[in-house]
Amino acid sequence: MTPLLLLALLQTAEPPIRPSVALGFEPGADSSLADWKQVSGYLNALAQRSPNVRVDTLGRTTEGRPFLLVSITSPANQQRLADIKRAQALLADPRRLSDTALARIRNSQPAVILISNNIHSTEVASSQMGMTLAYRLATDPEWRSLLDSVVVLMIPSMNPDGLDTVVSWYRRYKGTRYEGGPLPWLYHKYIGHDNNRDWFMLTQVETRLVTRMLYKEWFPEIVYDVHQMGSNGVRLFVPPFQDPVNPNLDPAIVSGINLVGAQMAAALYDAGMTGIAHQQTYDLWWHGGFRSTPTRHNMIGILTEAASTRLGSPITLALDSVRQPTRGVNYPEPWPGGTWHLGDIVRYELIASQSLVRLAARDRANIIDRFVALGRREVEAGLAGNPFAYILPSSAEQRDPEAWAALANVLAAGGVEVYRAAEAFSADGQRYAAGSLVIPMAQPYRAHAKDLLEPQHYTPVNDRPPYDVAGWTLPFTMGVRAEVVNAPFTANLVKVDSVVVTPGRIEGSGDVFILRNRTNGESRAVAQLLAAGQSVTMLGDSLVVRGPRARAILSEQAARHGFTVTAAREAPVGATGKARQRLPRIGLYQPWTGNIDEGWTRWLFEQYGVGYTTLHDADVRKGGLRQRFDVIVLPDADGGSLDRGVDSTRIPLQYAGGLGESGAGAVSEFVRGGGTLVCLDGSSNFAIAHLNLPVVNVLAGEASGPQVLRFYAPGSIFGTVLGGVEGARSPVTLGVADSLQVYFENSAAFTVSAPARALATYPAQPLRSGYARFQERLVGKAALVEAPVGSRGGRVILFGFRPQFRGQTHGTFKLLFNAVLLAAP
Numbered sequence: 059m060t061p062l063l064l065l066a067l068l069q070t071a072e073p074p075i076r077p078s079v080a081l082g083f084e085p086g087a088d089s090s091l092a093d094w095k096q097v098s099g100y101l102n103a104l105a106q107r108s109p110n111v112r113v114d115t116l117g118r119t120t121e122g123r124p125f126l127l128v129s130i131t132s133p134a135n136q137q138r139l140a141d142i143k144r145a146q147a148l149l150a151d152p153r154r155l156s157d158t159a160l161a162r163i164r165n166s167q168p169a170v171i172l173i174s175n176n177i178h179s180t181e182v183a184s185s186q187m188g189m190t191l192a193y194r195l196a197t198d199p200e201w202r203s204l205l206d207s208v209v210v211l212m213i214p215s216m217n218p219d220g221l222d223t224v225v226s227w228y229r230r231y232k233g234t235r236y237e238g239g240p241l242p243w244l245y246h247k248y249i250g251h252d253n254n255r256d257w258f259m260l261t262q263v264e265t266r267l268v269t270r271m272l273y274k275e276w277f278p279e280i281v282y283d284v285h286q287m288g289s290n291g292v293r294l295f296v297p298p299f300q301d302p303v304n305p306n307l308d309p310a311i312v313s314g315i316n317l318v319g320a321q322m323a324a325a326l327y328d329a330g331m332t333g334i335a336h337q338q339t340y341d342l343w344w345h346g347g348f349r350s351t352p353t354r355h356n357m358i359g360i361l362t363e364a365a366s367t368r369l370g371s372p373i374t375l376a377l378d379s380v381r382q383p384t385r386g387v388n389y390p391e392p393w394p395g396g397t398w399h400l401g402d403i404v405r406y407e408l409i410a411s412q413s414l415v416r417l418a419a420r421d422r423a424n425i426i427d428r429f430v431a432l433g434r435r436e437v438e439a440g441l442a443g444n445p446f447a448y449i450l451p452s453s454a455e456q457r458d459p460e461a462w463a464a465l466a467n468v469l470a471a472g473g474v475e476v477y478r479a480a481e482a483f484s485a486d487g488q489r490y491a492a493g494s495l496v497i498p499m500a501q502p503y504r505a506h507a508k509d510l511l512e513p514q515h516y517t518p519v520n521d522r523p524p525y526d527v528a529g530w531t532l533p534f535t536m537g538v539r540a541e542v543v544n545a546p547f548t549a550n551l552v553k554v555d556s557v558v559v560t561p562g563r564i565e566g567s568g569d570v571f572i573l574r575n576r577t578n579g580e581s582r583a584v585a586q587l588l589a590a591g592q593s594v595t596m597l598g599d600s601l602v603v604r605g606p607r608a609r610a611i612l613s614e615q616a617a618r619h620g621f622t623v624t625a626a627r628e629a630p631v632g633a634t635g636k637a638r639q640r641l642p643r644i645g646l647y648q649p650w651t652g653n654i655d656e657g658w659t660r661w662l663f664e665q666y667g668v669g670y671t672t673l674h675d676a677d678v679r680k681g682g683l684r685q686r687f688d689v690i691v692l693p694d695a696d697g698g699s700l701d702r703g704v705d706s707t708r709i710p711l712q713y714a715g716g717l718g719e720s721g722a723g724a725v726s727e728f729v730r731g732g733g734t735l736v737c738l739d740g741s742s743n744f745a746i747a748h749l750n751l752p753v754v755n756v757l758a759g760e761a762s763g764p765q766v767l768r769f770y771a772p773g774s775i776f777g778t779v780l781g782g783v784e785g786a787r788s789p790v791t792l793g794v795a796d797s798l799q800v801y802f803e804n805s806a807a808f809t810v811s812a813p814a815r816a817l818a819t820y821p822a823q824p825l826r827s828g829y830a831r832f833q834e835r836l837v838g839k840a841a842l843v844e845a846p847v848g849s850r851g852g853r854v855i856l857f858g859f860r861p862q863f864r865g866q867t868h869g870t871f872k873l874l875f876n877a878v879l880l881a882a883p
């Protein structure tokens with residue numbers, strides 16, 4: 059439909075138009091995908107014509123598109139949405155709810171549910187399904203009659219940027235051999251598929267918009283996250299999930315999830331569908347996904363995962379090529395095989411969504427009662443202690459005040475109540491200064507706070523790995539001191555909405571400045587100083603800064619980011635290394651494989667003002683890198699994927715093939731010519747092989763051999779010890795604490811021979827949070843290595859862990875900043 063025709067239709071007061079009429083195709087039809095303009099245009103038009111539908115813009119996406127929330131309910135409820143929201147806030151926090159108020163609200167309050175589509179952009183069916191769901195709920199008399207009892211919130215796409223990325227790729231290659239194939243880039247500008255792993259850290263704009271809506275505005279009782287998985291298995295996973303269950307989940311959350319999942323499966327089988335499975339792959343351990351973070355907020359979190367097509371194109375599977383369980387209680391009717399269309403996924407997802415709407419409408423009062431009871435139980439559990447509170451000692455007692463503030467702000471943005479002590483106080487026999495932050499556990503979102511602050515102890519069930527990572531303890535990843543308090547205490551506490559650092563300043567006088575380089579803020583300042591041509595020199599454990607603009611830059615940065623600078627009239631004696639006077643020319647390699655770690659690295663560099671140039675395969679292969687760059691960063695990727703990339707049968711030629719031999723040769727020539735190569739985790743194997751480094755990744759062979767004998771750590775936090783290094787301190791660890799917790803996700807561990815040296819090694823019993831099988835295999839191995847190469851000052855820095863993992867690891871960002879800012883020749 060042309061925009062003009064759509065406009066003409068809007069101006070009449072006619073009933074809502076069907077998606078198929080507005081789009082010119084039925085949502086889910088083979089080979090037809092609506093992009094964001096079409097999806098959002100349709101929903102806006104529907105809202106114009108239907109008193110049941112409202113569209114709100116929550117904000118703008120990373121790339122500037124409108125991010126929408128649709129609400130669908132009865133016209134009477136639409137008229138009193140503000141009252142409904144206010145009542146939801148009371149239900150979510152029963153401390154503020156009297157019995158009379160509860161009785162009154164319970165009489166008239168609809169259940170509130172949220173359906174969230176298309177967070178993973180290649181899982182495209184739900185973005186199409188949402189239009190039909192909204193139309194049906196708004197027009198079908200049977201569904202409309204339920205809408206007095208339920209408010210259906212729907213996010214039509216959790217990543218509108220990505221929907222457009224995927225749809226335009228699909229349209230471009232439709233009818234070619236690449237139809238429905240992989241994309242060469244990420245479908246979220248920075249974090250691709252990790253956009254569903256950002257739900258407690260909240261680093262991206264989309265996550266923040268939705269989090270605010272969930273825990274500060276709407277407080278839905280049930281959240282349903284609609285996904286797709288691989289093509290060859292069961293047709294649809296619905297809960298119950300498989301074990302284990304995170305210890306912070308209330309039993310009523312677990313059973314509530316089971317109830318909704320069983321309702322969905324029953325509705326699907328009632329409608330004659332097949333291949334619906336429970337207890338597959340997905341567990342209740344992890345925190346951080348869109349279906350898991352709400353479960354720490356007393357909300358029932360539902361996930362479904364449908365078998366995928368090739369984007370809009372159908373696939374055909376013979377029965378014997380389908381990997382599915384035999385018939386049983388968790389899988390009462392296998393799928394017979396055949397052709398699987400986008401429209402099939404849409405149909406399954408519609409039935410699942412509708413069954414949730416029906417359940418919520420009919421079970422409204424129970425849902426409200428359960429929500430209130432869950433909040434009450436959390437408060438009671440916090441009052442009972444175990445623990446009673448967490449304390450983040452004042453910023454003066456923290457190594458990096460900005461990381462301390464960031465941790466408090468992550469909690470506060472997630473709806474957790476954070477308090478600041480107005481005066482010094484004692485708790486559990488320990489003294490805390492005024493300005494310390496207190497997180498009492500007697501609050502409705504206790505489970506969320508506790509799960510983020512305590513160490514995880516994952517115990518495998520049937521030797522299965524966790525679905526996602528095993529540990530995520532924020533004080534460890536962020537390098538923030540946090541104390542557990544088990545007994546009640548009194549303190550003068552003031553609730554804070556967000557925490558800002560106390561402004562730092564320049565102490566002393568003179569035009570020579572000394573930085574201790576302990577904070578990430580100082581790395582940001584160093585990047586800015588170097589970019590402005592100021593002089594930065596290593597001196598023991600500090601940095602000495604000089605130059606005409608140094609004072610202005612440092613006083614502004616210290617004030618904003620909370621670190622202290624010492625000024626002196628003369629430079630201290632003994633400055634080692636040469637003075638740097640420009641920002642190293644940093645190349646960040648971006649493979650055509652949609653590498654998420656590259657995206658996180660790029661995001662981190664942009665957050666901290668570290669300038670870089672993106673390098674693609676052709677830029678590397680043509681050589682002469684040393685003339686253009688001082689530092690090259692290879693993101694985490696396995697060695698083979700860096701060498702070979704994606705095969706040209708699957709992706710257009712200009713994106714195929716990886717670095718290849720010529721690229722590997724060019725990287726090697728760069729290092730021998732005096733360049734610094736920084737390898738993040740898996741890419742270490744690439745450097746070890748191509749540069750013949752005297753380093754062995756002792757875990758490289760772990761992918762083969764019997765599983766029970768393999769070392770295994772699927773996302774855990776380990777302690778490391780710095781030092782033991784002979785000779786001058788490496789710039790890579792300058793200002794970093796002697797013991798450091800690192801994020802390890804099936805990572806690397808090294809043995810080294812001279813002239814390579816270990817900068818950090820694993821101590822005995824290194825596991826701090828998560829899970830590790832055979833952790834003793836890490837003891838004494840190197841986590842971080844520096845290897846000089848050739849005679850011209852070249853070197854390779856190997857990270858055997860993830861220094862910027864998912865934007866969470868503030869405690870190890872500095873190692874990466876040092877590596878790119880200070881380690882270049």
Ligand SMILES: [Zn+2]
Nearest residue numbers: 178181285286
């Ligand atoms: Zn997904």
